[in-house]
Amino acid sequence: MVAKNQEEIEIIKQELLRSTYSEENSNSEEQDIGKSSSSDSEEINSFRFPAILLIGNTGVGKSTLGNWLLGYHGDDGPFETKASCDPVTLVPQTALLEINDRKYNLIDTPGLFDVKDDARSDIALTKLANTINHCSYGIQTIIFVVKKSFGKEIDRQIQAIKGFLGEKALDHILIAFTHVNMDQTMDRTVMKKSFNSKMVNFLNKIDNRWIVSPNPDLFTLEDDIVYTNVYEAKDIIESFPEAYTTDMFNRVRRAREEAEEAARIKAQEERLRACEEEISRLRNIAGIRAARNEAENQCFSLDTIVTLEGGKKIEMSEVRVGDKVACVGSNNKVEYSEVYLIAHVDKDKQAEFLKVDYTKPDGTTGCLNLTSEHHLFVNDSFDYARNIRPNDSQIQILYKDELIPVRVTNVSKEIRKGYIGIFTRTGTIIADDVLCSCYSSCPPYQNIIHYIMAPIRFTTLFQKSNYYDSEIHPYLKFLYNNYKTITGAF
Ligand SMILES: Nc1nc2c(ncn2[C@@H]2O[C@H](COP(=O)(O)OP(=O)(O)OP(=O)(O)O)[C@@H](O)[C@H]2O)c(=O)[nH]1
Ligand SMILES: [Mg+2]
Structure with a gap:
């Protein structure tokens, strides 16, 4: 899976430059769905190719990885990146990505789980749901971008993904670690050693589909490791035999909505039962008082x-x-x-x-x-x-x-x-x-x-x-x- 020698790396470099979408090599049909403008992507038509979703917390480096994948320097590609406390990607952005002659819609999404206020978090989820519903050719890969230092939160975040996308989504997931130091980025074995047992278990569960997204402050496009890592990512993307579909997502969504509705009805019934019990208790007291008065x-x-x-x-x-x-x-x-x-x-x-x-x-x-x-x-x-x-x-x-x-x-x-x-x-x-x-x-x-x-x-x-x-x-x-x-x- 990993490119082993300089010759191979050179081939991959060429391949990447060819495959990555750029305005020079785009045809007019692809342009309207390719590198998106920053305008409201909710208005985009359904994607014409299988999608690759970049999801994760705000500010973890989703857009940066998107840029690396597209063949740009992480901080200098079509997806806007910024060191900011506020979310930068506010609406889903898309770009066309070609891997071995297969075209994909690479979709950069707004941050999901760490937005403190619930309303904004809900909006982000709604936008993601809306984006998924446009993926009429299914989702080839869900790249879950996670800060290495926040690895301990992975359980909670994975539960959130499972709740939102369903268990099946885990079969299409690729973890991309960001904020990784130079040694760990350069050597997968060094990186592996830094995982705790929980992380090892989890990564085993997803067949060790993980990569390191290079830190844009430490690496440039000239660094071979950037290509090695991007190659690895693309290799994994291609390895999924079938896509996660909107049908799967909507089934999960319906099940979730039904479960929420059932929970709401149950809570209502419990409130009603409590009220009835209270009424009967008061009636009883009133009855006893009336009996005493009479x-x-x-x-x-x-x-x-x-x-x-x-x-x-x-x-x-x-x-x-x-x-x-x-x-x-x-x-x-x-x-x-x-x-x-x-x-x-x-x-x-x-x-x-x-x-x-x-x-x-x-x-x-x-x-x-x-x-x-x-x-x-x-x-x-x-x-x-x-x-x-x-x-x-x-x-x-x-x-x-x-x-x-x-x-x-x-x-x-x-x-x-x-x-x-x-x-x-x-x-x-x-x-x-x-x-x-x-x-x-x-x-x-x-x-x-x-x-x-x-x-x-x-x-x-x-x-x-x-x-x-x-x-x-x-x-x-x-x-x-x-x-x-x-x-x-x-
Ligand atoms: N140290 C370090 N910084 C990174 C890394 N990846 C990205 N950054 C920086 O982190 C900042 C945010 O990166 P983005 O790619 O915009 O993050 P994002 O997840 O798209 O953020 P939102 O769009 O706001 O959700 C940028 O300044 C990047 O240069 C990384 O691996 N290490
Ligand atoms: Mg972003």
Whole structure:
């Protein structure tokens, strides 16, 4: 691959001078696509020959290498070169390059990856994509120009190339090192020794297709090594059996766009899911708050057990007006009293209940679920359920047909679905074996509330109530509102 002797080098020199495009030997057909003007190359027609792309970071020496390949001194050819912090080649430039009678469009591109601001980097990529799309005869070689000192970045840059051009592009890549010292430029073996293991691995992967682009400050056209290196480059360019095509590029582009679209949709779905979770969390909180706010007027959990006359035990949800349920009469004895009103019932709404746990004398446990403002018999009188203290408060339970006092072992809060309020003629009820009042919300003056309820007890003697609604019975609502107005006034 490398030219070995002076004679060979002379032949190559002649060959280069012949093959390289110049205005003197160009024909009119080639002129419009040959050595390009600096005008906007995006307007150029599709290239008529396979392309050779010079790509790499800004300022690495792409244009310089292009000039060397075209047979000019690196700093003095058709491609503009300049030592500058700002990008010099701003739009793709083209020149015709002939190697062994085969014509190629040598394309010098704007710098790709080191432009700090993303917008300019995007523009550079868009321009490159546009250029590639003009390469209707495919891309014979992608010359990736890299500063030797930046060799350690090669991984990242190669990943970027793979992402943009696709894996297949690596089969068409030729690495050109720039900013290489004199010894390394003159002797490939010296250069090789300077590679770290990562670089060696990578170069092995691409079949060691690499060359050194001579430093224009150290070498002139008279130096044989310039021709040797240019010859090597051309040899490699010719060695690719087939070109990288626009089809390959567009397949990669479509795949990339699809992947980006899929990632965008996924991100959107994730955002949506997060929103839904947040909404459901807030709904839950709102539901619990609503349940707490309504707790004042609710009474028992629907599955609370009551005992019917005759001993049958049923859930409160099954109780109907006219049923006689266990309660306590004025003589403090267990008796069965008629249910004359179902004050309200709801099977779906959530409510916050207090779960009151107790232990019976035989060691078995029981519990009652009622809302915090409901009244039950605690420590010798009726009181709010919320005033029960575990291990301290005593409640009355029905045990072996008798009411006996037991201590509450635990009180906890539970959100449950559904509730019911049942009124008996005695104003009491034994719920889950616990002696409770039928009343709630107002201060727990059992006798006074019982007295206030007399009118409705009286009317239902003659006309059975068929009220069965989630709203509290209108009479109770009226009483409750009045109570609120009166207490609010003080
Ligand atoms: N030391 C050294 N300088 C070089 C080498 N190659 C090019 N240069 C100099 O680096 C500067 C930039 O070179 P260019 O060829 O314009 O770089 P480029 O990659 O085309 O830059 P942009 O068009 O801006 O992307 C010029 O002054 C060159 O003379 C090299 O191998 N060694
Ligand atoms: Mg340039």
